[in-house]
Amino acid sequence: MSAASSLPRWVDLGLIPLLNLAAAFLIAGLVVVGIGEDPLEATRVLLYGALGWGEGIGFTLYYATNFIFTGLAVAVAFHAGLFNIGGEGQAYVGGLGVAAACLTLDRIFPWWAVFPLAALGAAAVGAGWAFIPAWLQAKRGSHVVITTIMFNFIAASLMIWLLVDVLSPPGSMSPETRTFAEGGRAPRLTGFMGLFGVRIGSAPLNVSLLMALAMAVAVWALIWRTRLGYEIRTFGANPTAAIYAGVSPVRITLVAMGVSGALAGMMALNSVMGEQNRLIFEFVGGAGFVGIAVALMGRAHPLGVVLAAILFGILYQGGAELAFEKPAITRDMIVMIQGLVILFAGALEFLFRPALARLFAPRAIRTA
Amino acid sequence: MFEALILVLDSTLRLATPLLFAALAGLYSERAGVFDIGLEGKMLAAAFAGAVVSFWTGSIPAALLAAVLTSVGFALIHGFACITARGNQIVSGVAINFLAAGLTAVLGHAWFAQGGKTPSLPREGRLLGMDLPLAETLRDAPLLGQVWSVLISGHNALVYFAFALAPITWWVLWRTRFGLRLRAVGENPAAVDTAGLSVPWLRYKAVICCGVLCGFAGAYLSMAQSAGFIPNMSAGKGFIALAALIFAKWRPMQAMAACLLFGFLDAGAIRLQGVDLPLIGGVPPQAVQAAPYVLTVVLLAGFIGKAIPPKAGGAPYVKER
Numbered sequence A: 001m002s003a004a005s006s007l008p009r010w011v012d013l014g015l016i017p018l019l020n021l022a023a024a025f026l027i028a029g030l031v032v033v034g035i036g037e038d039p040l041e042a043t044r045v046l047l048y049g050a051l052g053w054g055e056g057i058g059f060t061l062y063y064a065t066n067f068i069f070t071g072l073a074v075a076v077a078f079h080a081g082l083f084n085i086g087g088e089g090q091a092y093v094g095g096l097g098v099a100a101a102c103l104t105l106d107r108i109f110p111w112w113a114v115f116p117l118a119a120l121g122a123a124a125v126g127a128g129w130a131f132i133p134a135w136l137q138a139k140r141g142s143h144v145v146i147t148t149i150m151f152n153f154i155a156a157s158l159m160i161w162l163l164v165d166v167l168s169p170p171g172s173m174s175p176e177t178r179t180f181a182e183g184g185r186a187p188r189l190t191g192f193m194g195l196f197g198v199r200i201g202s203a204p205l206n207v208s209l210l211m212a213l214a215m216a217v218a219v220w221a222l223i224w225r226t227r228l229g230y231e232i233r234t235f236g237a238n239p240t241a242a243i244y245a246g247v248s249p250v251r252i253t254l255v256a257m258g259v260s261g262a263l264a265g266m267m268a269l270n271s272v273m274g275e276q277n278r279l280i281f282e283f284v285g286g287a288g289f290v291g292i293a294v295a296l297m298g299r300a301h302p303l304g305v306v307l308a309a310i311l312f313g314i315l316y317q318g319g320a321e322l323a324f325e326k327p328a329i330t331r332d333m334i335v336m337i338q339g340l341v342i343l344f345a346g347a348l349e350f351l352f353r354p355a356l357a358r359l360f361a362p363r364a365i366r367t368a
Numbered sequence B: 001m002f003e004a005l006i007l008v009l010d011s012t013l014r015l016a017t018p019l020l021f022a023a024l025a026g027l028y029s030e031r032a033g034v035f036d037i038g039l040e041g042k043m044l045a046a047a048f049a050g051a052v053v054s055f056w057t058g059s060i061p062a063a064l065l066a067a068v069l070t071s072v073g074f075a076l077i078h079g080f081a082c083i084t085a086r087g088n089q090i091v092s093g094v095a096i097n098f099l100a101a102g103l104t105a106v107l108g109h110a111w112f113a114q115g116g117k118t119p120s121l122p123r124e125g126r127l128l129g130m131d132l133p134l135a136e137t138l139r140d141a142p143l144l145g146q147v148w149s150v151l152i153s154g155h156n157a158l159v160y161f162a163f164a165l166a167p168i169t170w171w172v173l174w175r176t177r178f179g180l181r182l183r184a185v186g187e188n189p190a191a192v193d194t195a196g197l198s199v200p201w202l203r204y205k206a207v208i209c210c211g212v213l214c215g216f217a218g219a220y221l222s223m224a225q226s227a228g229f230i231p232n233m234s235a236g237k238g239f240i241a242l243a244a245l246i247f248a249k250w251r252p253m254q255a256m257a258a259c260l261l262f263g264f265l266d267a268g269a270i271r272l273q274g275v276d277l278p279l280i281g282g283v284p285p286q287a288v289q290a291a292p293y294v295l296t297v298v299l300l301a302g303f304i305g306k307a308i309p310p311k312a313g314g315a316p317y318v319k320e321r
Helices: A002-006 A009-034 A039-051 A054-079 A087-105 A111-140 A144-167 A190-195 A208-225 A227-237 A239-244 A249-276 A287-297 A302-325 A332-347 A353-367 B002-031 B039-057 B060-084 B089-112 B144-152 B157-175 B177-187 B189-194 B199-225 B237-247 B252-272 B285-300
Strands: none
Touching: A009 A039, A009 A287, A009 A302, A009 A332, A009 A353, A009 B089, A039 A054, A039 A302, A054 A087, A054 A190, A054 A208, A054 A227, A054 A249, A054 A287, A054 A302, A087 A111, A087 A144, A087 A249, A087 A287, A111 A144, A111 A249, A111 B285, A144 B237, A144 B285, A208 A227, A208 A249, A208 A302, A227 A239, A227 A249, A239 A249, A249 A287, A287 A302, A287 A332, A287 B089, A302 A332, A332 B060, A332 B089, B002 B039, B002 B144, B002 B157, B002 B177, B002 B199, B002 B237, B002 B252, B039 B060, B039 B089, B039 B199, B039 B237, B060 B089, B060 B199, B157 B177, B157 B199, B157 B252, B177 B189, B177 B199, B189 B199, B199 B237, B237 B252, B237 B285, B252 B285
């Protein structure tokens, strides 16, 4: 990232992400042309489906809530120089924390008493699931990328077993818990969105969105306004220098991965307590992996993560509408765009940089 | 009992074959210093290309070629991102996986309108089992007859090719000049550079080898194991192969053993369903499914030997200026 200093901030934080996104959409557009559809028409349907009507906006923000949690999770680990690919598994087991709180308390307490406990439960289980790879990385030197991938698969097997053999109520054949009573249901933001004149209808947008936004602020404060955050960033930028300055690599690895896992785990709030009101099979549905694209796109900054999460919310909701309107284009198009965004914003992040540096460097020097 | 064992071992060979291709593919790439968690995506893309061309032409060579070329194409995207653009190898691998998963489903749906599947492949477009000499005559012979005619005979060509590739890979990497250079570029690229060899070109060659082998792995899935492409049919096999590669500590013959072990667990899991084992009782099939991943984590943690990856793996090579 040494070349970054020679570019003006608006180019580095604004133009480069936009160029990366444009490249991703250009290729996606070519694929749309390739299967004989009109990409401009497809874009129009997609945008209208996501933003053109109240329920669409509700769904867009519902998906965005998931991606804010998982995006922040990946971003926090990035700052410590760690790549947490395990968000999918951490969110999945995080559902156990939510379900534990809801199943025991939903008939006794109202939702506002259960919600914080469910959040704590989700965060604790998610952090716990991330703790093992973190400990293995810190103490035994096992590469956290590989172990978190393995833990995604282990989580999937564990959850199938729990849902089928342990958690599903007697006599039920479906792999899910019982439906929570009133106390286990996070309220929808129907009235809140109504204040802005948006009628979200049956969209499952719920208070978890506010929780996600609060977490974005909390992550910003942690990373840029605390001593711990400074240590995390130092360790991520230069582990050797950080250790020389007295930062404990074991502590930072454990803390950063713990926070990351907790954030990923809290994604379960939105889906389990906010939408399904029960713990179901594979409720995460890839949101943990979307978090990687969101964190890369948002340059690991909470504000960028929120914006990128909304962008992916638009793609997910708009993609569903597009698949409905244009049967030739399936929702898998969104998975492809996700891959392209990760490729251009992540792996090829240096692609446009040298050319832009030549273009803007003289001006940057003049203003400096 | 003996026949049941033979049958489990027989399906072990079939299940281990795609893992072995993918694990050896990863071996070439990672030994040259390019980490590849995109094995899964390349397999999937190859499976799709193979099935599509096989359905259109009914020609196995054309389908295999398409599978291999598609996989090499994806491998070159990974190579360009990691070697030329000096991007993050993990991020690029993740991108390849999503790109392949999305693109195959989108194109499959647009071309065949069967929810992303290709139509069932015609018989002449599939890789069918072939009987080895004497398979029929020896079938009734005690013990060895069964081993020869059921376990060893009757597989398709790719199965034999995969198991031949393990020693071939060992020979290429440890007994040829190309192999020595490939391993050197994964351990100490600066030394290779000093010797006057091109680090990027060597790494590109390794990445192409990886693409070719992932192409066979994918073709096996859609043209041998199944009779057509199904969206996301690789179903984590690329990651099990990656686990096998690590489990084998990046060595070809050990990778073959690891793939056989993981294939055996997979074959056993299907048979163990609802069976009470002595002492343990019923084992949930999920526990057996998770076993390769758990074993790999335990190995990585250094509790059974230590898995040390190639030293220069994961880092782009920057020439001194």
